[in-house]
Amino acid sequence: MLAFNSDGLLPPGDYPMTLDVLKQSLLVVGPPDTPNWNRRWRHLLVCNLEILCKQLFHVQDLYPGKISNIYIDGSFVEDKENPNDIDGYFECDYKFFATRQLQDELNRLDPHKTWTWNNESRRSHYISTKKQLPN
Known part of the structure; x- marks a missing residue:
């Protein structure tokens, strides 16, 4: 079971889960008694992650052994x-x-065509201080 520590972090380690489990997890639904937890936004982020993961899974099916673990952080x-x-x-x-x-x-x-590792292709986004993949 996921739980944040007193610093607001998950304890160190990996937490294997499917995207469906992630959508129902603490990371999306939030800790108890957190009325300002933005479930809708967090769910949208996971739905966008799911699109990218499905593309990775498809390529993995075409080229077994070329892609392995996916991590979020x-x-x-x-x-x-x-x-x-x-x-x-x-x-x-x-x-x-x-x-x-x-x-x-x-x-x-x-x-x-968002897949790139060229930093010059990244674009500013109004909700983030970090440049994002093109879209």
Whole structure:
């Protein structure tokens, strides 16, 4: 069971879960007695994460062993009522990444072509101080 510590953080470790479980977890529904917890926003963030994860899962199905674990982090996994976004990363085969094959395969699936690791492609967004993927 997930619970924030006195510093508003989850205890160190990994918390394996499906996206459906994540949508019902403390990270979305919030701790008890938190009337300002923005469930709607947090749920929307997870729905957007789900789109990206499904694209990663699809490429993994096409190229078994090239993509593995997906992690989420940042203020989304803290006791923060309104996180700006979800920070995330995944593990993948280095050659698959370095040759841009991964990026190309993901962008074939994504109508917005958001998959890039080029920092110059990132754009400012009104709700975040960090630059975001293009959309």
